[in-house]
Amino acid sequence: MGIKEAKRIVMEHFAGAARRFGFNELYGYIYGVLFLAGEPMSLGEIAETTGYSLSHVSTALKFMERIGLVVRIKKPGDKKAYYRATKLLKDWRQAAYYSKVMEDVQQTMTNLERALRELEGEESDEARFIRESIEFAIRRNALAERILRFLIEHDDEEVLERLLNCLESEEKR
Incomplete structure (x- = not known):
């Protein structure tokens, strides 16, 4: 069994x-x-x-x-x-996961940029707050896209392990 x-x-x-x-x-x-x-x-x-x-x-x-x-x-x-x-779990992740996440990241960027354009000419405190929130989200989204592209483009486990070790050592500081 x-x-x-x-x-x-x-x-x-x-x-x-x-x-x-x-x-x-x-x-x-x-x-x-x-x-x-x-x-x-x-x-x-x-x-x-x-x-x-x-x-x-x-x-x-x-x-x-x-x-x-x-x-x-x-x-x-x-x-x-x-x-x-293919026996490469990386291929499965790219097809079943990374591509969907990348699609969402790109759609998020498109919508955030559209929302930011709508605020052009608006100078109220609320508009400034919303603009700052959107700009923060755009920066974070751009970082997420860079990280995702790195994962997609690098299948060398040694490179990914070194990256992870670097990130974990930064957490401890």
Whole structure:
């Protein structure tokens, strides 16, 4: 029961992550199945393991291949297509999480800048307070975008560990 339950937990985790970030949970189930598979799996095997129809799995795999979460493999002498997960959790995070967060950060910036433009010519105390609040939020949002871009562009764990160590040492001061 241990292996089966461990697989279920991983599949449920990826399905939940997919749901949280606005993707179909099937993408998470498929990724979880392939992430744990020792060998590439056929469309039929994936459908059987996930319990979804061939057509749903096929559509999901096309999308997942397009965004880099799975790779299609052809075996010599076999007409079937086989799939494997990229095995890089970074790719999953980028597709399922970072892209959604970046979209929100960029939308936030657009809306804050629009609101700031609306205050042009306003000189009341309330307008100054609102302007200062928006300008603060714009600066924070710009920092969040820089940090997110750094995470997206750097997959070297050593670089990220050094950054984290630097940030943690600053906290202690």
